Amino acid sequence: MVDTIVFIVAAVICLSGAFGVILARNPVHAALMLVMTLFGIAVQFVALEAHFLAAVQVIVYAGAIVVLFLFVIMLLGIDVSQSLEIGAMQSQKIAAFGFSGAGLAILGFLVNRVDNAATGRPPVGGAINDRTTNVSQLAGTLFDDYVYAFELTSVLLVIAVIGAVVLARKPTRAQVEAGGESEGSDA
Numbered sequence: 001m002v003d004t005i006v007f008i009v010a011a012v013i014c015l016s017g018a019f020g021v022i023l024a025r026n027p028v029h030a031a032l033m034l035v036m037t038l039f040g041i042a043v044q045f046v047a048l049e050a051h052f053l054a055a056v057q058v059i060v061y062a063g064a065i066v067v068l069f070l071f072v073i074m075l076l077g078i079d080v081s082q083s084l085e086i087g088a089m090q091s092q093k094i095a096a097f098g099f100s101g102a103g104l105a106i107l108g109f110l111v112n113r114v115d116n117a118a119t120g121r122p123p124v125g126g127a128i129n130d131r132t133t134n135v136s137q138l139a140g141t142l143f144d145d146y147v148y149a150f151e152l153t154s155v156l157l158v159i160a161v162i163g164a165v166v167l168a169r170k171p172t173r174a175q176v177e178a179g180g181e182s183e184g185s186d187a
Helices: 002-023 027-047 051-076 087-113 134-145 147-168 173-177
Strands: none
Touching: 002 027, 027 051, 051 134, 051 147, 134 147
């Protein structure tokens, strides 16, 4: 009974935070709602007795990644006065609703077609070696077997942040006064 109550409360926290990320007008408020969602997921991990994953969820995602998001938001200097309500985006909104509806339909179809709801594949687990801890097995898998994918993901995240900063930076006063003649050079 307590497990059910913890699950329901954490699920409500996760869903309200996710809707807050989508519906928040201020990007800082959206980042804080993301923290709320990530903490709700950490509670779910604790309820499943996956304490290491809960700690990683709080430290890495709620701590480091959201701080990175807030740093980029502050670096870009986004004001509340800036609005994303542009008339030309109406067709994009309709397309987004269409794609999300199609994606949900495909997801529902695939969930109904799988044998094992967790992964879609039959279980292949073996006996756990008593001499090796779960953290050692996780570290071995992550840093031995999938080290290139791990490093490629970190490089991709850094490139994405740099690209977002370059694309969203405001022109300097000299560039505005010059009429955009010195777009390629930094003043």
